[in-house]
Amino acid sequence: MTRTASRTLTSLFLLPTLMMAGPLAAQAPLTIPPTLSGAQMDLTLQNGTTQFLPGPATNTMGANGPLLGPTLILEAGQFVTMNVTNLVGESTSIHWHGMHVAPENDGGPHIVIEPGETWSPAFPVLDKASTHWYHPHLHEKTNEHVVKGIAGFIIVRDAEEAALTLPRTYGVDDIPLAIQTKELDANNQVVWHGVMDTHVMVNGTIDPFVEVPAQIVRLRLLNGASERVFNFGLSNNQSFHQIASDGGLLTAPVSMTRLRLAPGERAEVLVDLGALQGQSIQLRNFGSELPNGIYGATQPGMGGGQQIPGYTNNPLNGGNYDILRLDVGAPTADPVTNLPGSMTTHTPWIEADADTTRIITFSPVNMGPTAIQGPFVFDMMPFDMMMINQYVPFENVEIWELRNQTPISHPFHIHDVQFYILSINGAPPPPNMQGRKDVVLVPGGMGVVRFITKFETFWSAETPYMYHCHMLSHEDDGMMGQFLVMPPENVGTGDEAVMPAVISVFPNPANDRLELRMDASLGMGDLTIVDGLGRAVHTQRVNGDRVHVDVSGITSGSYIATFRGAGGAATVRFVKQ
Ligand code: C2O
Numbered sequence: 001m002t003r004t005a006s007r008t009l010t011s012l013f014l015l016p017t018l019m020m021a022g023p024l025a026a027q028a029p030l031t032i033p034p035t036l037s038g039a040q041m042d043l044t045l046q047n048g049t050t051q052f053l054p055g056p057a058t059n060t061m062g063a064n065g066p067l068l069g070p071t072l073i074l075e076a077g078q079f080v081t082m083n084v085t086n087l088v089g090e091s092t093s094i095h096w097h098g099m100h101v102a103p104e105n106d107g108g109p110h111i112v113i114e115p116g117e118t119w120s121p122a123f124p125v126l127d128k129a130s131t132h133w134y135h136p137h138l139h140e141k142t143n144e145h146v147v148k149g150i151a152g153f154i155i156v157r158d159a160e161e162a163a164l165t166l167p168r169t170y171g172v173d174d175i176p177l178a179i180q181t182k183e184l185d186a187n188n189q190v191v192w193h194g195v196m197d198t199h200v201m202v203n204g205t206i207d208p209f210v211e212v213p214a215q216i217v218r219l220r221l222l223n224g225a226s227e228r229v230f231n232f233g234l235s236n237n238q239s240f241h242q243i244a245s246d247g248g249l250l251t252a253p254v255s256m257t258r259l260r261l262a263p264g265e266r267a268e269v270l271v272d273l274g275a276l277q278g279q280s281i282q283l284r285n286f287g288s289e290l291p292n293g294i295y296g297a298t299q300p301g302m303g304g305g306q307q308i309p310g311y312t313n314n315p316l317n318g319g320n321y322d323i324l325r326l327d328v329g330a331p332t333a334d335p336v337t338n339l340p341g342s343m344t345t346h347t348p349w350i351e352a353d354a355d356t357t358r359i360i361t362f363s364p365v366n367m368g369p370t371a372i373q374g375p376f377v378f379d380m381m382p383f384d385m386m387m388i389n390q391y392v393p394f395e396n397v398e399i400w401e402l403r404n405q406t407p408i409s410h411p412f413h414i415h416d417v418q419f420y421i422l423s424i425n426g427a428p429p430p431p432n433m434q435g436r437k438d439v440v441l442v443p444g445g446m447g448v449v450r451f452i453t454k455f456e457t458f459w460s461a462e463t464p465y466m467y468h469c470h471m472l473s474h475e476d477d478g479m480m481g482q483f484l485v486m487p488p489e490n491v492g493t494g495d496e497a498v499m500p501a502v503i504s505v506f507p508n509p510a511n512d513r514l515e516l517r518m519d520a521s522l523g524m525g526d527l528t529i530v531d532g533l534g535r536a537v538h539t540q541r542v543n544g545d546r547v548h549v550d551v552s553g554i555t556s557g558s559y560i561a562t563f564r565g566a567g568g569a570a571t572v573r574f575v576k577q
């Protein structure tokens, strides 16, 4: 492996700081996003400008301000109405990453907010205490809108977490840290398709410092970068404790000196600063320690032959650099000085509970030495807004087996659910990954991750949920799929509990030939028949209110027929004898 000049220089720690800030900028106080709470939250997506660097201001986007957005504080069990007004002058969407909400409220690429419109999803908060985030999710626009600046934290609180002695004074001993990188061009304007994201920022602040009390402090880390994996540690190499993963508390604090976080992932950590009053330490990225095959390591590919053009020119790749200076001041009046013992219990589903195993294969579109440059796809199919990739029976417990046949690691994210990792390349996950997760970094070069989850509470015959790579350029380039959680019974569109039968099947049980009748209001559309494992066994375009299907070739068992027409969607269950 060749060691490039830039890499050698970055191990001095200093160079990226100089490059990022420019000679005129001094260190800047960390921005702590304001908070919203209560039963109604108003987010206005808007354009603005931000003075990141000396010289021209950068055109940015934010929620309720020019860059990023407020932290939404939610209580588990509360009902919340979000009013999201789009004033950015083009279509976008807002997705509540990590939250368990109905597909119509999830804010994926089908839930477009047109310019000037207000989208008002209303839902109960069903999550456990956790750190989530919100960001745009418009197809092919996610990366641009996130890099321009729309993103914010969601903090869910609950009784279980409240009963623990944990730091939770927002902005004092409980500090949200959204770590992102940006490429800025010669006019300081945002570039979202390059590799020179040399500007590291926390909550939108370049080269930040924050004053923290001399006691146990909680940091809520979010990797909000488009591609880059971070490997966090402290400059004095003291250990810290991870207390929560994406979906909430771990069973007990996990001690570590390094924490790897891939795009989309969150972690809550406790850092004991009790002995450091009057001193400063740095939250630092130790990129030189990342194994090759991860975006952010010295080489992004597993093998030296796989190169992303320009990658090695970016000193952040394989580099060690400071992210945030922690200036330790006086303790607060009521400091937390002890780590909690056990925090929660996890009872993951076990493999024997699973109704099915679903295999998702990652592959490059181009084979050979340029494979690593992407695009990448799941199951050989680039994302198609009109194509449902997986049909998941309601309340199924499923193992998803992710097979990465590309030379680079990809952070796989799924909407709707939190999952438990069963194995990474055959081994059980490390303790800090044994809690609830919604993003997992799948190793390149034939890496395999298996997780288990249950698709409960919500279903829709009409609106899918997404799964995708959370490297946002990969997502936009088609490394995404969508799944419907199938309605439990013969019910109608949307989430109404009961609807008159708008699709029916004769005879039932069926033998060789099936007749399906659709209500004419559904219009022209597509019929899909899936088996009990959610695999499509028959698809056909239907124009009319009745269709005959030859089912003589399908095996005996129970099936779900779904018709998605211009006027709505409906499903019916039937049995093949
Ligand atoms: Cu954070 Cu589908 O995304």
Ligand code: CU
Binding pocket: 095, 096, 097, 098, 413, 414, 415
């Ligand atoms: Cu998400």
Ligand code: CU
Binding pocket: 376, 409, 410, 411, 469, 470, 471, 474, 475, 479
């Ligand atoms: Cu990817």
